[in-house]
Amino acid sequence: MLRMSTLFLRTLRADPADAEVPSHKLLVRAGYVRRVAPGIYSWLPLGLKVLRNVEHIVREEMDRMGAQEVQFPALLPREPYEATGRWTEYGDGIFRLKDRKGNDYLLGPTHEELFTLMVKSEYSSYKDLPVSLYQIQTKYRDEARPRAGILRGREFLMKDSYSFDLDDDGLKQSYQDHRDTYVRIFERLGLDYKIVSAVSGSMGGSASEEFLAVTPSGEDTYVACTHCDYAANVEAATVMAPPALDPATQPALEVMDTPDTPTIDTLAAFLDVPASATLKNVIVQLRNPDGRTELLVIGVPGDREVDLKAVEANVFPAEVEPFEDFARYPGLVRGYLGPQVLADLEIRYVVDSRVTTGSAWVTGANEQGKHARNVVMGRDFTPAGTMPAAEVRDGDLCPVCGNLLEINRGIEIGHVFQLGKKFADALSLDVLGPEGKPVRVTMGSYGIGVSRAVAAIAEQSYDERGLIWPRSISPADVHVVIAGQGEQQEGGESLAAGLEAAGLRVLLDDRKKVSPGVAFKDAELIGTPTYVVVGKSLAADGTVEIRDRRSGSSRTVSVADAVAEVVAEVRS
RNA sequence: CGGGGCGUAGCGUAGUGGCUAGCGCGCCUGCUUUGGGAGCAGGAGACCGCGGGUUCGAGUCCCGCCGCCCCGACCA
Numbered sequence: 001m002l003r004m005s006t007l008f009l010r011t012l013r014a015d016p017a018d019a020e021v022p023s024h025k026l027l028v029r030a031g032y033v034r035r036v037a038p039g040i041y042s043w044l045p046l047g048l049k050v051l052r053n054v055e056h057i058v059r060e061e062m063d064r065m066g067a068q069e070v071q072f073p074a075l076l077p078r079e080p081y082e083a084t085g086r087w088t089e090y091g092d093g094i095f096r097l098k099d100r101k102g103n104d105y106l107l108g109p110t111h112e113e114l115f116t117l118m119v120k121s122e123y124s125s126y127k128d129l130p131v132s133l134y135q136i137q138t139k140y141r142d143e144a145r146p147r148a149g150i151l152r153g154r155e156f157l158m159k160d161s162y163s164f165d166l167d168d169d170g171l172k173q174s175y176q177d178h179r180d181t182y183v184r185i186f187e188r189l190g191l192d193y194k195i196v197s198a199v200s201g202s203m204g205g206s207a208s209e210e211f212l213a214v215t216p217s218g219e220d221t222y223v224a225c226t227h228c229d230y231a232a233n234v235e236a237a238t239v240m241a242p243p244a245l246d247p248a249t250q251p252a253l254e255v256m257d258t259p260d261t262p263t264i265d266t267l268a269a270f271l272d273v274p275a276s277a278t279l280k281n282v283i284v285q286l287r288n289p290d291g292r293t294e295l296l297v298i299g300v301p302g303d304r305e306v307d308l309k310a311v312e313a314n315v316f317p318a319e320v321e322p323f324e325d326f327a328r329y330p331g332l333v334r335g336y337l338g339p340q341v342l343a344d345l346e347i348r349y350v351v352d353s354r355v356t357t358g359s360a361w362v363t364g365a366n367e368q369g370k371h372a373r374n375v376v377m378g379r380d381f382t383p384a385g386t387m388p389a390a391e392v393r394d395g396d397l398c399p400v401c402g403n404l405l406e407i408n409r410g411i412e413i414g415h416v417f418q419l420g421k422k423f424a425d426a427l428s429l430d431v432l433g434p435e436g437k438p439v440r441v442t443m444g445s446y447g448i449g450v451s452r453a454v455a456a457i458a459e460q461s462y463d464e465r466g467l468i469w470p471r472s473i474s475p476a477d478v479h480v481v482i483a484g485q486g487e488q489q490e491g492g493e494s495l496a497a498g499l500e501a502a503g504l505r506v507l508l509d510d511r512k513k514v515s516p517g518v519a520f521k522d523a524e525l526i527g528t529p530t531y532v533v534v535g536k537s538l539a540a541d542g543t544v545e546i547r548d549r550r551s552g553s554s555r556t557v558s559v560a561d562a563v564a565e566v567v568a569e570v571r572s
Numbered sequence: 573c574g575g576g577g578c579g580u581a582g583c584g585u586a587g588u589g590g591c592u593a594g595c596g597c598g599c600c601u602g603c604u605u606u607g608g609g610a611g612c613a614g615g616a617g618a619c620c621g622c623g624g625g626u627u628c629g630a631g632u633c634c635c636g637c638c639g640c641c642c643c644g645a646c647c648a
Contacts, residue, residue, distance in 0.1 A: 012582095012584085014596095016583075016584085017578090017584070017641085144647065483608090484607075514606090517606090517610080518609050
């Protein structure tokens with residue numbers, strides 16, 4: 001039993017000045033966590049209970065799916081990360097240190113390398129696969145800007161797991177198993193979440209989905225269809241393209257004098273056409289892994305920004321850099337660029353998927369002060385390809401069913417990822433196949449932010465009085481508040497003992513010098529879903545009050561029935 | 573790394589170049605009080621982020637640095 005009289009806890013009356021988001025304010029105010037350094041937090045007793053409860057659910061479900069728990073060190077040698085190139089790739093993103101001999105170490109940001117090497121050293125036969133291993137461990141990333149308390153820290157608790165399979169079908173099965181397990185975990189955690197398609201990014205590999213906890217404080221933006229179940233991170237989102245038209249039916253191209261109209265705004269105002277009728281052409285420079293660069297021009301409707309992250313995802317492994325060097329390309333007229341000349345200049349041109357065959361645009365005429373109208377795709381220019389390059393907006397159309405898309409924000413609390421052979425290739429992870437020849441292993445990688453999940457749940461479940469935990473992870477099943485002296489003291493003690501004997505985790509406010517008001521405020525701030533008030537009604541007619549934290553409703557029951565009533569409510 | 577805001581006691585804050593840096597909460601002692609952050613009395617607790625400068629005098633003005641928060645860039 002936890003007793004408030006001795007619990008290591010100090011609640012704060014005011015929000016800390018350095019906190020912005022609700023979970024940060026409340027977790028600090030209610031005495032769950034304290035900041036030690038930027039992005040680095042200590043867990044106090046109540047907070048640690050919640051964290052452990054989340055961890056327990058994650059572990060139970062991972063074990064249920066047949067994954068096996070292991071534990072790697074957080075302090076790691078440089079070599080494995082050197083072998084996969086990530087010692088360099090991570091740049092400033094990892095904490096590096098040296099031992100007394102000057103050897104390089106790092107604090108693990110994630111453990112693909114170590115898991116791969118462990119399987120390599122232990123297993124050597126196809127008969128050993130498939131296998132899924134996981135750990136729940138502290139991770140370190142030197143984030144450029146930690147923010148929002150424990151929502152984005154530099155030290156955090158993460159469950160990471162890795163599947164090892166012989167072939168793509170096996171990988172798909174392992175991926176699906178993890179995905180199903182994640183659904184069970186997040187359901188049990190009481191989270192409002194969305195599964196969205198994600199880009200694979202620099203990790204390589206193919207299929208990848210993120211589990212986002214829905215909250216306005218989230219840093220990820222995703223689109224979701226209002227009718228079907230399509231959902232995607234904005235970086236991976238696609239939209240339904242307008243129908244293609246027959247270029248032959250469009251009027252002839254016409255060049256116009258449009259002096260001093262180097263921007264979409266000035267052009268649209270000069271011609272009195274909507275920005276969406278113009279075709280904006282953005283030049284970027286691509287840097288390939290071998291260092292070679294090439295130009296890429298991206299055409300998007302003029303009322304849209306180019307989403308560089310989406311472009312980057314589409315041109316991977318090349319990197320996108322800004323282009324400023326107009327002097328080197330006299331054919332490119334700044335502010336008056338149109339796609340009509342790009343083929344001749346041998347510059348690669350791609351268009352956003354909203355730009356379709358037969359569509360007619362106002363765009364640059366490739367001469368200072370001139371634009372052209374009725375520039376028709378498929379007649380006046382032909383792009384090398386299409387990509388979802390323009391920002392997605394509320395009201396865009398779902399690529400699956402054509403209904404409206406909605407934009408929302410979320411926090412990434414889980415990620416499932418068909419990694420493929422990237423790490424197996426880099427570290428030569430093979431097993432002997434049935435034909436006696438080595439078979440390269442294919443991997444999946446799967447993460448759940450355990451400490452982040454605590455903050456995400458807090459972010460979704462609070463009111464003006466404080467936190468409201470789901471039963472599954474509440475620091476206690478029930479909080480017994482003793483309000484008043486005399487027989488309430490003893491009544492509260494014996495009720496708490498009874499509840500504990502019935503198997504509940506009990507937090508008892510047995511502080512003698514605090515007024516009932518303070519006890520109520522603390523109970524509501526701490527946020528157990530059910531609390532019981534043992535107060536004046538005990539003396540008056542032998543009853544206590546059972547309150548539901550979320551709804552605020554309360555009912556009065558005889559103290560003799562209280563244990564049974566509370567147990568029923570908690571177990572419901 | 574760029575832009576903005578801010579550093580005064582454990583927390584929240586006031587402070588016009590001028591006396592011993594003020595208030596609320598919290599904390600300690602005593603009395604009183606006990607169904608919604610009680611009351612009275614007494615007390616402890618501050619290198620005013622750090623360093624330099626201007627001045628008879630700096631929490632306050634100037635310069636530099638450090639740190640924090642927010643936005644952006646960055647971020648499996």
